[in-house]
Amino acid sequence: MPQELVTPDEFLTRLTATFAGPSKSSVWLTHKRYTHDGEDAAMADAEAEYDVLVRCTQGETKFSARIPAITLPTFHAAYGALLKQSMAPHMRKRDKKRERARAEAAEKRRKELYVDVAIGSEGKRGAGRRKRQRKLAAQKKKEAERERIELRDAARAAAAKDE
Structure with a gap:
């Protein structure tokens, strides 16, 4: 046809x-x-x-x-x-329940990031020392993550300011 x-x-x-x-x-x-x-491509007006x-x-x-x-x-x-x-x-409906759960989990992780690890004064040797070393490592990891997030937020703010 x-x-x-x-x-x-x-x-x-x-x-x-x-x-x-x-x-x-x-x-x-x-x-x-x-x-x-009949229009010629070269003569076309922009x-x-x-x-x-x-x-x-x-x-x-x-x-x-x-x-x-x-x-x-x-x-x-x-x-x-x-x-x-x-x-x-x-069209398929969005799964808002799953999206909400993910957003809440992300918010919880972000809040948890700014709570310092309680480093006790466990012993110098044995299990107490190992616990203390793990807590120190966890605190350093949180601090590095905080710094990374702050740099990313600063870069976003600068990009938004430039626009």
Whole structure:
């Protein structure tokens, strides 16, 4: 079946019908700049506004619309609303419970990072000394992590300031 050129309003109507019907096959939507056949590439004006050709293909059904550059923002608003409305029911819902648990765990780790390790005065030899050495190592590790986070935050702040 040959491709059919329709008006922008009819394109949206037919696209709605395409999404509303039973899904026979995939729907392919394409956008491209519409250029005139006789136009020379070297003579094309850099500031010229071109029309947009929007195509829809589903199996053997093919139709397209030529959208003038002036009406493009209003067409895109209607087109975007149509796509959201027709595709939203088929999208997978986000697992907010898992995201919340991850955020809470990250916050807990961050808070824990600023609590110093309680280093006791265990003995000079044996198990007491080993415990004390492990606590000292844990404290050094926390301090290094704090420094790394502070440097990263400072770099982010500097980048945000530059923008």
